[in-house]
Amino acid sequence: MPETGGRELTFAQAIREALAEEMRRDPTVCILGEDVAEAGTPFKVLSGLLEEFGKDRVVDTPISEAGFTGLAVGAAMTGMRPVVDIMFGDFITLTMDQMVNQAAKVHYMSGGKWKVPMVMRTTMGATRRSAAQHSQSLHAWFCHVPGLKVVLPSTPYDAKGLLKSAIRDENPVVFFEDKMMYKLKGPVPAGDYTVPLGVADVKRVGEDITLVATSSMVQVALGAATLLEEIGISAEVVDPRTLWPLDEKTLIESAKKTSRAIVLDEGYERYGVTAELASVIATGAFYDLDAPVKRMGAMHVPIPFSPPLEDVTVPTEQTVFEAARTLCGR
Amino acid sequence: MTTAAQPREASEKVDLWLRMYRQMVAIRQFEAQVNELYTRALMPGLAHLYIGEEAVAVGVCEALERTDYITSTHRGHGHCLAKGASPDQMFAELLGKKAGYCKGKGGSMHIADPATGNLGANAIVCGSAGIATGAAFSARRLGNGRVSVCFFGEGALGQGVLYEVMNLAQLFKLPVIYVCENNLYTEYTHYSETTAGDILMRATAFGLESASVDGQDVRAVHAISQRLVERARRGDGPAFLLCDTYRYHGHHVGDINREYYRSKQEEQTWKTERDPIANFGKWLVEQKLADAAALDRTQAELESEMKKAVDFAVAAPYPAVEEVEQDVYA
Numbered sequence: 001m002p003e004t005g006g007r008e009l010t011f012a013q014a015i016r017e018a019l020a021e022e023m024r025r026d027p028t029v030c031i032l033g034e035d036v037a038e039a040g041t042p043f044k045v046l047s048g049l050l051e052e053f054g055k056d057r058v059v060d061t062p063i064s065e066a067g068f069t070g071l072a073v074g075a076a077m078t079g080m081r082p083v084v085d086i087m088f089g090d091f092i093t094l095t096m097d098q099m100v101n102q103a104a105k106v107h108y109m110s111g112g113k114w115k116v117p118m119v120m121r122t123t124m125g126a127t128r129r130s131a132a133q134h135s136q137s138l139h140a141w142f143c144h145v146p147g148l149k150v151v152l153p154s155t156p157y158d159a160k161g162l163l164k165s166a167i168r169d170e171n172p173v174v175f176f177e178d179k180m181m182y183k184l185k186g187p188v189p190a191g192d193y194t195v196p197l198g199v200a201d202v203k204r205v206g207e208d209i210t211l212v213a214t215s216s217m218v219q220v221a222l223g224a225a226t227l228l229e230e231i232g233i234s235a236e237v238v239d240p241r242t243l244w245p246l247d248e249k250t251l252i253e254s255a256k257k258t259s260r261a262i263v264l265d266e267g268y269e270r271y272g273v274t275a276e277l278a279s280v281i282a283t284g285a286f287y288d289l290d291a292p293v294k295r296m297g298a299m300h301v302p303i304p305f306s307p308p309l310e311d312v313t314v315p316t317e318q319t320v321f322e323a324a325r326t327l328c329g330r
Numbered sequence: 331m332t333t334a335a336q337p338r339e340a341s342e343k344v345d346l347w348l349r350m351y352r353q354m355v356a357i358r359q360f361e362a363q364v365n366e367l368y369t370r371a372l373m374p375g376l377a378h379l380y381i382g383e384e385a386v387a388v389g390v391c392e393a394l395e396r397t398d399y400i401t402s403t404h405r406g407h408g409h410c411l412a413k414g415a416s417p418d419q420m421f422a423e424l425l426g427k428k429a430g431y432c433k434g435k436g437g438s439m440h441i442a443d444p445a446t447g448n449l450g451a452n453a454i455v456c457g458s459a460g461i462a463t464g465a466a467f468s469a470r471r472l473g474n475g476r477v478s479v480c481f482f483g484e485g486a487l488g489q490g491v492l493y494e495v496m497n498l499a500q501l502f503k504l505p506v507i508y509v510c511e512n513n514l515y516t517e518y519t520h521y522s523e524t525t526a527g528d529i530l531m532r533a534t535a536f537g538l539e540s541a542s543v544d545g546q547d548v549r550a551v552h553a554i555s556q557r558l559v560e561r562a563r564r565g566d567g568p569a570f571l572l573c574d575t576y577r578y579h580g581h582h583v584g585d586i587n588r589e590y591y592r593s594k595q596e597e598q599t600w601k602t603e604r605d606p607i608a609n610f611g612k613w614l615v616e617q618k619l620a621d622a623a624a625l626d627r628t629q630a631e632l633e634s635e636m637k638k639a640v641d642f643a644v645a646a647p648y649p650a651v652e653e654v655e656q657d658v659y660a
């Protein structure tokens with residue numbers, strides 16, 4: 001990470017800065033979404049962009065997710081670099097045909113002649129007491145589709161650098177932001193830098209167990225690692241940062257070194273991201289593993305509203321700590 | 331005979347009016363308590379208050395039978411109450427308690443109650459258009475004479491599915507009424523910035539019986555609803571009712587500073603000149619159908635009734651953690 005001179009931004013500010021810098025750099029970058037202009041989204045992530053870039057580039061849309069996503073696909077094919085804003089990740093369901101059957105396939109179906117350089121930014125993450133239709137983490141759906149790239153930043157630094165790479169990418173990229181992290185602070189350099197898609201990052205070096213984690217689960221893994229340290233277990237935390245392209249090598253190397261791995265992701269555990277990552281590790285590090293790879297994701301239920309119920313549906317520092325301790329035979 | 335029937339009819343009318351007054355006050359007092367619960371940090375998450383729009387839910391639902399169906403929205407407390415929900419179970423749901431309508435699993439945006447024909451509130455804008463139309467389909471096939479009402483905000487006009495189901499409803503002559511509550515704003519954007527052309531003509535284009543009404547005038551809403559419900563029940567097909575109304579509070583309880591999207595002056599004008607409860611109360615007094623003191627008593631009674639319901643909900647227990655995995659499948 002370059003020197004930041006103590007400069008800190010929140011996760012939301014880092015996103016906004018990436019967008020502002022890219023919009024200054026490239027006049028074809030524009031934002032489309034509900035309440036993105038004056039309101040700057042309900043999470044206030046885009047505040048101030050309208051003032052700088054005007055209504056032609058920060059475009060309020062009707063509540064028509066399928067329509068404006070489709071429009072973005074067409075605009076991307078013909079010279080723009082749209083960034084669409086889907087307020088809650090739950091609403092990606094409404095955009096699925098545009099993303100899966102159109103955006104993802106245009107390049108391949110046209111024999112490489114058309115391309116779709118667009119970004120879809122959306123949110124994920126439970127425990128906000130928003131119930132079953134505003135709390136899901138559905139990123140696995142897009143990971144399943146060839147032609148799409150999927151990015152899940154876990155720190156303000158990564159968020160800025162990855163979003164810039166996503167905007168400059170020639171393909172449709174879906175960018176998931178955990179809404180519970182918007183206020184998270186961290187070092188972010190002023191000015192231009194990118195974090196490449198497809199390169200994992202070791203967030204904490206350790207010897208005894210690897211915790212592979214995505215998005216806000218990285219923070220959970222780091223918390224668990226601190227608890228583990230107190231009982232003498234040294235945990236390594238690896239963040240793939242992008243689920244496709246996937247840096248398999250870093251995951252496998254870490255698991256080979258520690259001989260144990262837990263994979264954490266806030267999507268549903270069944271048929272989810274953890275299954276894919278665990279299989280990559282189980283295959284690649286097979287001869288070095290001392291225990292089966294463990295997966296921890298969201299419980300197989302719609303996210304309940306009631307706080308005591310919602311809280312048990314996702315991994316926490318404590319549950320990860322317990323699982324790691326068991327896996328290490330303590 | 332006519333002389334004998336007239337007074338009875340008139341007194342039935344008066345009963346209806348007094349009941350509608352009471353229902354509107356009940357909704358307002360309910361919502362006032364919801365705001366209170368939020369302010370006192372007793373309610374998890376957020377809620378979208380219906381204050382200002384009471385005449386729509388009450389006018390429409392008073393034209394329905396208990397067995398008729400409704401679907402509701404994120405701003406749904408008023409619809410549920412007007413259809414006969416009990417405040418104590420509603421508050422319990424809003425607090426995520428076991429005694430709530432959905433055992434705490436749904437929360438503010440998902441109140442559902444088969445006993446009152448409430449197919450459920452929905453947190454996806456336009457999410458229930460299909461469900462309401464499907465209920466009308468089954469009512470027709472099963473021949474049970476029921477009618478289905480789909481409540482939605484004008485923001486839902488942006489969703490393509492609305493036009494698909496209106497087309498189906500007209501083709502199949504289904505007993506469904508699409509009630510569009512135009513409160514002028516989606517979240518933070520004036521509807522004129524997101525809605526092209528003429529709203530009613532969208533429905534008339536499909537051949538639906540379409541009407542617009544002053545949504546602050548409960549008698550007018552009720553009269554037109556009665557006509558549309560009767561023709562739907564007769565088998566004359568679907569209808570579209572556009573109600574002009576206004577929400578007094580923010581988009582949700584946390585939306586306090588609103589001046590960037592609407593003026594205090596505008597809010598004040600609606601509250602003082604077009605308040606559905608005050609104006610109806612005034613009319614009842616002028617017509618000598620009620621005296622002002624009695625109306626004040628109604629307000630006080632309902633306020634204390636709502637407070638009792640809140641006390642019940644606050645004291646009620648949360649669901650047991652094991653319940654999180656129940657109800658996923660039928």
Ligand SMILES: Cc1ncc(C[n+]2csc(CCOP(=O)(O)OP(=O)(O)O)c2C)c(N)n1
Pocket residue numbers: 034063065087091094378404405453454455456482483484485486513515516517581
């Ligand atoms: C499909 C979908 N897109 C976006 C949202 C986020 N959202 C919730 S309420 C709302 C505005 C709804 O406006 P309107 O339908 O007019 O209802 P009102 O809130 O004014 O009652 C939006 C955009 C959502 N819940 N569902």
